[in-house]
Amino acid sequence: MEILTEKLGVLAEELYKWAPKVVGAILVLLIGLWIIGGIMKMIRKAMNRSGIDPDVVPFLSSLISVILKILLVISVAGMVGVETTSFVALIGMVGLAVGMALQGTLGHFASGVMILLFKPYKVGDLVEIQSQVGHVEEIQVFNTIITTLDNKRVIIPNGQATSGLITNLSTYNLLRVDLNVAMPYEEDFDKVQEIILNAIRDTPKAILDPEPTVEIEKFGEHNILLAVRPHATPDDYWDVYFGSYRTIKAALGKHNIKVAYPKREVSVLNSASLAN
Secondary structure, rough: HHHHHHHHHHHHHHHHHHHHHHHHHHHHHHHHHHHHHHHHHHHHHHHHHOOOOOOHHHHHHHHHHHHHHHHHHHHHHHHOOOOOOHHHHHHHHHHHHHHHOOHHHHHHHHHHHHHHHOOOOOOOOOOEEEEEEEEEEEEOOOEEEEEEEEOOOEEEEEHHHOOOEEEOOOOOOOOOOOOEEOOOOOEEEHHHHHHHHEEEEEEEOOOOOOOEEEEEEEEOOEEEEEEHHHHHHHHHHHHHHHHHHHHHHHHHHHHHOOOOOOOOOOOHHHHHHHOO
């Protein structure tokens, strides 16, 4: 009984010694969390006022909140007598191990944040990334999702997107549509040029300012290749592309201009010619 009383006395003495530290640590933790909450509200408001993309605000806010809470926990641990040096070293080692294991993933995350901050493209833009051409459907933390012009959903890791060339076709809201028309050598170029220009002017959604151009691109073996260059908005590109070919074909047919094709002439010699 005396041993039990002695042990209870020692326990009560230890609790009495640690109680102020534990209570103080709990108070600091609660007050610290309340202060961090207020700081995060101010930071989010400042981000929204600064014009940062709304998609990136939650990610940056969460990152700052986690860092502040880790610092608070380390401070509270030091108040109750925990060796913070070892604690910080342990956190560093765990962070290093996680970072090495998720090296590629963290790289995609960093690239995603950079895309959201500097905006080389945004949702809805027509872009060419990693040889994929399409409209940006969504910019996620790790991936960029685009819908290609043939209606395929392509997921591109952000690290790969930022490691190569990015062509934003929507920047100026005007695209040149590159077409080619083969003209027979026997036709008059000025006449065909005017027919094609009029056909483009009749093409729905084709932009006429700047003016479309029709010029000779090269002389082929069987025909003259014409470079036909109308313009369109990114959204109407394919409508103008296919529509121009349709109206050009109809206009050439209306003026009895045949499409150029390879021709082979065969001469038949009679017996008299052979004898000579």
